[in-house]
Amino acid sequence: KLVELVYTAVSRAMFNKDQLALAVHLARNLLPAQFPTEEWSVFLNCSSSLSDGAANTASKRESGSRPGTAASSTPSWVRAESADAYEQIAAALPGLVATAQLQEGRIWAPWAASTASVVGPGDGGVEFVPAAVAGRLSGLQQLTLVAAFRPDRYVLAQMLTTLAVGQACDGSPVDMAYMHASTCPQHDL
Secondary structure: OHHHHHHHHHHHOOOHHHHHHHHHHHHHHHOHHHOOHHHHHHHHHHHHHHHHHHHHHHHHHHHOOOOHHHHHOOOOOOOHHHHHHHHHHHHHOHHHHHHOOOOOHHHHHHHHHOOOOEOOOOOOOEOOOOHHHHOOOOHHHHHHHHHHHOHHHOOOHHHHHHOOOHHHHOOOOOOHHHHHHHOOOOOOO
């Protein structure tokens, strides 16, 4: 209950785009065993490239810093702007590449190419990650793959429940009567 109250209070003061970062960091601090150090490091690198992304990719292409042999190991379904993220994941987390079957274009290509909106299960939208591999991946692994390959799907309430933050991510509006009742009468709101 305390975590729920803290998250709700703090997230109300944040921009929507930053609420996911808060939830992920909160989940990591509450459940450190679910966030292996190497996976966390790769996730942070993939997440930070969301803000640097296009500029870094363009400058790397212009400078020719990317060797031609590395591109051949990148699956064909991976977009050009995500190739560096794939290479980083493959180098640091080969087990994730195998578990997620990232080399399988028949699983990942439709997901990567889809323009459908992401909605909850059974709502007719596209999956957060392909259903064929979702059950084998932890919440952090799913977030890492989405941050690397489909950053447009990165901010979803569904991800937060996957990370066990649960109802703490309720974005309900402020109930002023509740706020007033829960504060001491001598303190002004």
